[in-house]
Amino acid sequence: MLNISKADKVEIWTGNQAVAEAVILTKPEIVAAYPITPSTPIIQALSDAYEEGRIRGEFIAVESEHAAMSGAIGASVAGARTFTATASQGLLYMAEMVYWAGFGRLPMSMCLVNRALAPGWSIWVSHEDLYSMRDAGWIQLIAKNTQEAHDLMIHSFRLSEHHDVYMPSMVNIDGFVLSHVAAQVHPLSQKFVDDFLPPFEPMFTMDPDDPISFGALTLPNDYLDLRKDHINSMNNAKKIFTDYSNEFAELTGRYWGTLIETYGNQTGDVCIISMGSMSEEVEEVVDELNKRETMMFGSLRLRSFRPFPTEEIQKITNLFDTFIVLDRAYSLGSDSPLLTEIRNCFYKNRADKNIIGKVIGMGGADVNYKQIIDLVISIIKETD
Amino acid sequence: MTLPMFVETHPRDELVRTERLPHIWCPGCGLGNILSGFTQAIINSKGTIPIDNQVVVSGIGCSGRFAGYVKVDSYHTTHGRAIPFATGLKLANKKLNVSVISGDGDLMTIGGNHLIHAARRNINLNVIFVNNFNYGMTGGQFGATTPHGAITTTSAKGNYEHPFSMPYLMASAGASYVARWTTLHLKQLEKSIENAFHHDGFSFIEVMSPCPKGFGRKNNFKTGLDQMRYFESASLKSDNINLKEATASMKLLDNLPVGEFIIDNKPSYLKVKEATILNNGGRT
Numbered sequence: 001m002l003n004i005s006k007a008d009k010v011e012i013w014t015g016n017q018a019v020a021e022a023v024i025l026t027k028p029e030i031v032a033a034y035p036i037t038p039s040t041p042i043i044q045a046l047s048d049a050y051e052e053g054r055i056r057g058e059f060i061a062v063e064s065e066h067a068a069m070s071g072a073i074g075a076s077v078a079g080a081r082t083f084t085a086t087a088s089q090g091l092l093y094m095a096e097m098v099y100w101a102g103f104g105r106l107p108m109s110m111c112l113v114n115r116a117l118a119p120g121w122s123i124w125v126s127h128e129d130l131y132s133m134r135d136a137g138w139i140q141l142i143a144k145n146t147q148e149a150h151d152l153m154i155h156s157f158r159l160s161e162h163h164d165v166y167m168p169s170m171v172n173i174d175g176f177v178l179s180h181v182a183a184q185v186h187p188l189s190q191k192f193v194d195d196f197l198p199p200f201e202p203m204f205t206m207d208p209d210d211p212i213s214f215g216a217l218t219l220p221n222d223y224l225d226l227r228k229d230h231i232n233s234m235n236n237a238k239k240i241f242t243d244y245s246n247e248f249a250e251l252t253g254r255y256w257g258t259l260i261e262t263y264g265n266q267t268g269d270v271c272i273i274s275m276g277s278m279s280e281e282v283e284e285v286v287d288e289l290n291k292r293e294t295m296m297f298g299s300l301r302l303r304s305f306r307p308f309p310t311e312e313i314q315k316i317t318n319l320f321d322t323f324i325v326l327d328r329a330y331s332l333g334s335d336s337p338l339l340t341e342i343r344n345c346f347y348k349n350r351a352d353k354n355i356i357g358k359v360i361g362m363g364g365a366d367v368n369y370k371q372i373i374d375l376v377i378s379i380i381k382e383t384d
Numbered sequence: 385m386t387l388p389m390f391v392e393t394h395p396r397d398e399l400v401r402t403e404r405l406p407h408i409w410c411p412g413c414g415l416g417n418i419l420s421g422f423t424q425a426i427i428n429s430k431g432t433i434p435i436d437n438q439v440v441v442s443g444i445g446c447s448g449r450f451a452g453y454v455k456v457d458s459y460h461t462t463h464g465r466a467i468p469f470a471t472g473l474k475l476a477n478k479k480l481n482v483s484v485i486s487g488d489g490d491l492m493t494i495g496g497n498h499l500i501h502a503a504r505r506n507i508n509l510n511v512i513f514v515n516n517f518n519y520g521m522t523g524g525q526f527g528a529t530t531p532h533g534a535i536t537t538t539s540a541k542g543n544y545e546h547p548f549s550m551p552y553l554m555a556s557a558g559a560s561y562v563a564r565w566t567t568l569h570l571k572q573l574e575k576s577i578e579n580a581f582h583h584d585g586f587s588f589i590e591v592m593s594p595c596p597k598g599f600g601r602k603n604n605f606k607t608g609l610d611q612m613r614y615f616e617s618a619s620l621k622s623d624n625i626n627l628k629e630a631t632a633s634m635k636l637l638d639n640l641p642v643g644e645f646i647i648d649n650k651p652s653y654l655k656v657k658e659a660t661i662l663n664n665g666g667r668t
Binding site for chain 1: 444460462463464493494496519521522523525526527528537538539540541545
């Protein structure tokens with residue numbers, strides 16, 4: 001095991017600090033960002049890091065989120081390692097350019113601090129913003145706690161910049177629950193990050209000696225080819241992210257899972273599926289229910305929503321009888337987005353199981369393990 | 385005579401959603417003064433503009449909360465979009481007296497495009513532009529009106545950008561009523577808002593407001609009162625100033641020009657549109 005940090009060094013950081021400190025270690029050359037609660041402290045810390053000379057580069061204090069993503073796109077095209085952070089309405093306002101970065105295959109990283117969409121005005125956690133950019137051609141990673149948020153940032157840059165992936169990547173952290181709550185973090189060292197994350201080597205840049213035209217009109221066949229290549233690259237990201245996760249675990253001793261993380265019984269009666277900070281509560285639930293009940297419980301959480309861990313989830317379809325999918329968002333007129341995706345995996349296996357979706361914790365409603373236990377018990381009674 | 389220690393009501397209660405109080409604004413913030421001046425202007429204009437026709441539209445930020453505190457029809461819109469929202473509202477119901485009350489970050493930085501186009505159209509809106517020189521709500525970052533050199537949370541060594549001069553910008557964009565006051569000039573502000581209500585066209589009032597938590601404490605105004613004292617010593621009534629010189633450096637030795645800079649009776653958007661399309665054009 002490598003010396004990842006001074007062995008005794010533990011920081012008490014908020015999720016935002018943990019993200020900012022990790023981003024500083026990646027030495028982005030350009031950060032273009034606009035303040036929005038609850039992500040503002042990330043960009044403030046980066047602005048300070050440039051002013052204090054901790055890293056070299058430029059902070060662009062743009063006039064809107066749309067301009068933030070536009071600035072990030074310009075920087076990425078110029079071959080710079082690029083970062084931004086936003087939340088909720090900010091992400092929606094930058095949406096046109098988020099798609100542009102995605103479909104334009106521009107490596108960069110973003111921290112999306114998950115927050116409910118308005119109206120009603122809410123500054124608290126929900127996952128509507130995450131799902132809103134589901135089809136934008138970005139990799140979407142999700143952290144369950146502050147330490148993982150810190151660690152995932154490094155993965156995010158590396159995955160985004162890999163030539164077989166080569167697309168933007170976002171790390172999602174739950175607003176306030178992770179962004180503003182301080183927790184213990186074992187910081188990565190500069191040396192570790194320098195070794196784990198090689199310098200960005202752009203495949204295409206704006207270079208006067210080798211001129212390329214970006215964003216030109218595309219005829220139907222070329223358009224299809226572009227999307228096919230993107231689909232293939234998204235699939236490549238599954239294995240590459242899995243490899244990075246395993247490599248990271250080997251080097252640091254911190255195993256977060258791969259595209260998914262399982263907990264508790266690997267086979268049994270009930271599997272609870274979730275994402276984000278709620279997954280830590282679910283782990284508590286699984287421990288408690290395995291002690292208390294005669295049934296056997298397990299948990300599965302997604303660390304990546306795009307690419308979706310279809311194969312990993314297919315593997316568990318026959319290992320439990322009942323699946324409870326907890327989601328912090330709802331697709332109006334359909335079901336919760338996560339439930340729909342999970343059902344898709346089951347259909348591919350022709351597995352006929354109980355899959356029950358529950359929407360919980362939207363708009364910042366508190367979710368603790370006791371509430372989840374009550375929910376699980378009531379579902380079990382209903383399905384008996 | 386013994387004065388009562390407590391009163392049951394406040395003279396402005398009629399126009400304030402008292403059930404929402406206490407408000408969220410910090411001690412020393414100037415927004416309370418503006419709320420007071422604005423509601424008084426509504427009361428003073430009752431004779432000509434029924435209260436039921438008064439509408440307030442706000443964007444996002446501390447000033448964005450304004451819409452939630454006034455007891456008239458109001459809408460707290462998204463960041464930067466108060467003016468297009470208000471434009472739709474006004475055109476759909478022309479008898480409304482539509483006031484947009486929002487901050488510098490909202491109206492000028494993220495929403496600046498809409499502001500200059502509204503001024504260019506000379507559309508019948510009253511814009512009360514609360515300038516506190518930073519993004520207060522998110523913790524004091526610099527924006528498009530932050531004085532050059534000012535310390536903020538995103539310019540720890542001083543703002544390296546230059547601010548807009550709002551009266552100068554609005555005048556050149558086509559606004560037909562342009563004024564500037566500070567939260568110290570409560571009476572003048574009240575009167576100015578009344579004038580804006582009755583002005584046929586695009587009215588723009590910049591109100592300089594203390595923000596001790598965000599802007600002030602990092603820039604020699606530790607309390608709201610310190611910034612009010614500065615307003616008192618630096619303000620110079622200069623109705624006829626060349627607007628190029630209507631800067632707002634917030635520096636101790638510099639003047640802060642205030643006054644009613646432009647009152648131009650050129651035809652408003654609605655008047656021109658009525659004349660060119662509705663009366664003379666192909667549509668009826």
